[in-house]
Amino acid sequence: MKQRLAKLLQQAATALTESGVLSGDPPAIQIERARDPRHGDYASNLALMLAKQAGMPPRDLATLLVERLPADPIVAAVEIAGPGFINFRLAPAALHHTVTAVLEQGEGFGRSRAGGGQKVQVEFVSANPTGPLHIGHGRGAAHGMTMANLLQATGFDVQREYYVNDAGRQMDILAFSLWLRYLERLGVWHDFPENAYRGSYVRDLAVQLEREHGDRFRVEREALALLEDFTGDDDALLDAGIARMRELLGEEDFRLVHAFGLERILEGIREDLASFGVHYDCWFSERSLSEQGAIERALETLEQAGHLYRKEGALWFRSTAFGDDKDRVVVRENGETTYFASDIAYHLNKLERGFERVIDVWGADHHGYVPRVKAALQALGKDPARLEVLLVQFAVLYRGNERLQMSTRSGEFVTLRELCEEVGTDAARFFYCLRRCEQHLDFDLELAKSQSSDNPVYYIQYAHARICSVQRQLGEKGMSWKPGDGASTMDRLTDPRETALMKRLMTYPEVIEAAALNREPHLLPHYLRDLANDFHTCYNAVPFLVEEEALRNARLDLLQATAQVIRNGLSLLGVSAPEAM
C-alpha cells in the first residue's frame, strides 16, 4: 500500500521536475501511517522535504504536488494539512480488498519477496554444552527463531545455525567435573573444586557414566593427592586437575569421558530446544574447524597481511588497527589457540559458505566481543557490515512482585525446561519476544500463566478461539457460509469498528516487513495484541450471525480473515492458535 502511494507521489514529483519547479534529485519518498485518524490513513512529508529546494513554502508546493497526483481508485481523498503534509484517505474498496486478499492468500498473507532470496544465516543460542539451557538462553532461542522466521517470511533464504563449543577449556572442565562426581560415587574422592560445574545434572551424568562403563575410569585416591594441597589459584587448580586426569586416564579414556558429557548434554539441549519449537538447519562443531585446519588458515591469512605479531611468547592480532580497544591474543604462550582464534575462523567460514549476511544473536554480556570479530573480518578483507550482532539482554524472572534470584555459581538456576513446564511454551515464546532485544525483560511467571485478559498471549489466543466458536455456531443455527462468500457484499461493512479491524489487517504485511528488516521481532506481539483488541471491540458491538445473508457473509469473511492473520502472526512467533481454550 505504501509503495503504491509512493509511486503516485513519485509521478507527481517527476512532473514538477519536468516543468522546472523542482530541480536536482528527488529524495526517497517517505510514506507513513497517520497516527491520528483525522489525518487520513497515510501521510507523506514530501513537500516539507522539497520546500527548500523548490524555494517556496511547503504548503504551496504540496498543492502543486497534489494537483499532479495521478488518480487511483483506492484513494478516496487527498488533503493538505499542518505545515504541508499530504494526507491520503483510502477508499473503502482498499479495505475490502485486504479482506479478500487475506482469504485468498491464507498462510501466505503477509509474506513478501523483499529479501529477494538473499542468503542469510541466523546463529543463535550456541550455549556451551556444559549444562542445560537456562532462562537466559531461552530468550536468545525465542528471539533468534522468530527473527529467522520473519526473515524467511520476507523472502530471505535463511539458515539457522547453532555453534557447538565442543572444544576448549570449558568442555575440559566439564569432563573433569563429571569425572570427580564419578569418583565421588565410587567413594574414591570427595573434594569438589569451587569453580567446577556444580550443577546436579553433573551428578546425574556420573550415575549414567558408572552404569555404562562401570569402574573403567576409577583411579586410586593417592593418584590425586597432589590436588589436595595445591597452592595455586582456583583456575590453576582446575588446569592441574584436567592435566592430571588426562595423565591418569590416558588420552583415549579422557576423550571417552569428555565425549560422554558432551553428547549427553548436547542431546538434552537439542531436546529442550525442539520441545520449545526451535529447530536448526545446522549444528556447527567448533572442533571441526581445527580438524579442517581452518584456524591455521585464517591465522596464516592474517599473518601474511601483517596483522599478527609476537609479544611475551604469545601471538597477537593487531585489532586496534581496526577500531578495537586493545590487541587480542590468538595463540597462547602454551601454543594453544584462543577461543577468539576459533571465532575468527568460524566467521570467515560463514562468509565463505556464501551468506550475504550473517546475524549472530548473543547475550548482551558479550557485547565487548563485537569490535574484535568485526576487526578480524576487516583484516581478512571482508566487509564487517555483513556481520550483524543482536545483543539480547537478560531476562529476570518474577513471581508476582517477588524477584527470583538465580545463581550460576551454585549451579542452581531456572532451566528453560522448568520454565516451559510451568508456564507452557506458548507463553514463554511470546513473552520472550515481547520486548526489544536490548531492553531488559521482566518475566512474570504468574502473568504468563494467568488465563485472563491481563495476559496478552491468552488475550490473542482467546480472540482466535472466539472466531472459531462463531463459525461452529453457524451450523448449529442452520446457516451456511464459506470463506469468500462475502466478497461481493463487502461494502456492507460500514461500522467504524469493522473499519478499524480491516485497517489493522491491512497493516500486517508492513509490520512483518518492518520487524524483519529492522530486526525488531517485538513489533509482532504488539501488533497481534492490537489486532485482538480491535477484534474484541468489534465482537462486542457487532452481531455476526445475523439473518441477512449478504451482511452476514461479509462479516464472516472479515472474521475469517482476522483469524487467519492471528494464525499467521502467532505461527511466526512459534505460538499455537487454539480453536477452543
Next chain:
RNA sequence: GCGCCCGUAGCUCAGCUGGAUAGAGCGUUGGCCUCCGGAGCCAAAGGUCAGAGGUUCGAAUCCUCUCGGGCGCGCCA
C-alpha cells in the same frame, strides 16, 4: 577509569528512517452480562519523554555534557 546498552504515565512497555495534540496494557475510578464464549467491552483520571545545552521549518528520536541503572574491560568461553 574507559567502552557498550538502557532511562517515556503509579507499574510493565510501544513510539517505525526526525513529523502534526507522546500511545498501549496493567493498576486506580466509574459504567456494561434476557445478546454469537463477561476468559470480554466502554469511559475517566494519570506525562517537565532523567536533566542541561546544541543541530533545523520541526527532536522522545540526531550530537555533546551531567545524573541514575545494567553489562563489559582475561593468554576463559
